[in-house]
Amino acid sequence: MNWVLRQSTSTSDETMSTLSVIDPRTLPDFNPRWLPLCDGREAPTGDRTRPILARVIEFASHYYAMNRAVALAEKCRRNGDSSGEAAALEELRRASHARDALEDRYAPEGFFAEPIMKGSRYANLIFTWANKPSPPIFTKRFKACLKF
Numbered sequence: 001m002n003w004v005l006r007q008s009t010s011t012s013d014e015t016m017s018t019l020s021v022i023d024p025r026t027l028p029d030f031n032p033r034w035l036p037l038c039d040g041r042e043a044p045t046g047d048r049t050r051p052i053l054a055r056v057i058e059f060a061s062h063y064y065a066m067n068r069a070v071a072l073a074e075k076c077r078r079n080g081d082s083s084g085e086a087a088a089l090e091e092l093r094r095a096s097h098a099r100d101a102l103e104d105r106y107a108p109e110g111f112f113a114e115p116i117m118k119g120s121r122y123a124n125l126i127f128t129w130a131n132k133p134s135p136p137i138f139t140k141r142f143k144a145c146l147k148f
């Protein structure tokens with residue numbers, strides 16, 4: 001299987017634990033059902049010049065790998081392929097650990113993604129970071145309060 005996450009090949013201590021991330025939409029076997037929404041919308045395009053968007057894509061890629069592993073495990077379970085299921089669950093474990101490392105890397109800056117599940121699939125990621133633009137919820141409340 002062609003997975004989204006790959007260990008860095010650098011020998012530097014600083015980059016030994018980092019992951020190189022590929023936007024899953026560039027993979028030949030990309031399945032859009034496995035890519036979670038990002039703040040209720042499609043994941044942003046691969047604009048790596050904007051650090052926030054690059055981080056959003058990183059998180060979406062990790063959750064894509066986890067969704068993909070879960071889908072494979074479920075398929076193997078339905079087909080009675082216990083060794084395939086075990087391999088898929090091992091891939092899920094690796095993808096989950098990689099996601100944890102990503103969370104740890106950005107946590108000191110207050111950047112994180114809160115996953116929303118739909119069944120066994122990560123369906124939406126709600127992102128939080130400093131200075132994040134928020135929807136004008138107070139405007140809606142204010143207008144509702146003015147109706148007599």
